[in-house]
């Protein structure tokens with residue numbers, strides 16, 4: 001039985017004060033038995049957020065990490081540093097990072113290994129561009145990205161990984177994939193995990209859908225057989241909306 005996971009990806013939003021005020025608004029509310037609740041905040045808010053949510057079941061995630069532990073990498077943050085802050089999750093390979101910051105399947109894989117090295121759970125993003133979807137390449141793109149991201153992991157590590165299937169054309173556009181379409185791609189991704197790591201691992205790995213998920217449609221996605229949660233951008237920014245997302249995943 002896979003535990004549903006709702007992860008808010010705040011992207012480049014919120015000052016420290018705004019993050020703390022969000023934490024006050026969701027404490028005791030976005031904590032539903034049987035649902036994992038994660039907030040992936042900008043690096044600047046992580047210390048205050050871990051402090052503000054101490055003692056709650058809400059976990060904290062970062063949105064990126066470097067694959068090295070330390071070194072001359074101006075502007076980067078390592079797994080050692082995230083672990084030091086009490087962070088549990090880290091988003092890796094979000095399409096915005098692939099598009100604007102030149103992340104490749106190879107660097108995504110190095111980051112996934114770095115996350116495990118430091119006891120962080122990676123949330124690995126995969127998904128096709130609109131032109132790839134229109135060319136009928138959705139599944140091949142997702143297979144390539146999934147295989148590359150999980151390369152070299154043990155079956156146990158693969159089972160702990162969270163994959164977020166995010167069709168790029170659905171991110172922040174209000175044009176969400178239908179739940180049936182998302183489920184079809186996600187079950188295909190699960191088949192690829194089975195081929196690489198075995199059926200037991202595929203049965204354990206959690207795969208989220210992401211792309212214009214809102215309180216109004218989250219339950220529909222969660223009703224699908226293979227969708228284990230959601231990675232949510234815009235609708236995760238307000239406490240009331242975030243609480244409804246977590247409630248909707250039950």
Ligand SMILES: O=C[C@H](O)COP(=O)(O)O
Nearest residue numbers: 009171172211212233234
């Ligand atoms: O990481 C989250 C996704 O990019 C989805 O963003 P969105 O919910 O604003 O469409």
